[in-house]
Amino acid sequence: MKVLTVANRKGGAGKSTCAAHLALEATRAGMRVILIDMDPQKTLENWWNKREEENPFLIDVVASDLRTTIHDLETNNLDLCIVDTPGDASMNAVVGIEVADLILIPTKPTAPDLTAIGRTISMVEDNNKKFCFVITQGINRAKSTLQAASVLSQFGPLAPSVISNRISYANAMGQGDSAVLLDKSAEVEIQEVWSFVSNMLFKKNSNNKKKMVI
Ligand SMILES: Nc1ncnc2c1ncn2[C@@H]1O[C@H](COP(=O)(O)OP(=O)(O)O)[C@@H](O)[C@H]1O
């Protein structure tokens, strides 16, 4: 089981929306997924509570138990654990980063969000974690989006598609659903972001292959 943590020290960046949509995309790809919502605001858990299907699953965990719980989940035949974190530097956010195999940092393409991104990157780098970005709530090919893409790609890998500002995403969060079901453009975006994230999470690095000893 791989652990994908969604983090950004800024609130409203689109973390919970990304977590929910990528979770459903993973289940559409046939994976068994479990969600852990470390944010006391419980946006992801509220979304999940509106759902009927059991996959993605969800488990309530307190910060001090997160590491042990994730270890115990390894025996449950799960493919992916998605951890949503609060937009701050609290214990809940820090442990969420500590347990991750990959950190996804959703970012709005605005000056205040880009100025603040350094604090999130430091938090992730302090823990020596692999990370990547996705631009959210942007307008495709708008100047602000292109500028954000150029800034972010200097710091790390950036998802090839923006998660655009679409009412379908906000509606889906209110209904326990995914925007991809009703919105073809959202479907294309989420598929591209999922494909990028899942490649980073699951693709075996050929450099890690064991060399034959003669
Ligand atoms: N791509 C998007 N398009 C439109 N609205 C969005 C999008 N992503 C997030 N939102 C809205 O922005 C607000 C903050 O999103 P959320 O995912 O809860 O951010 P965070 O978890 O980082 O605080 C919510 O009202 C959500 O519905």
Ligand SMILES: [Mg+2]
């Ligand atoms: Mg949130």
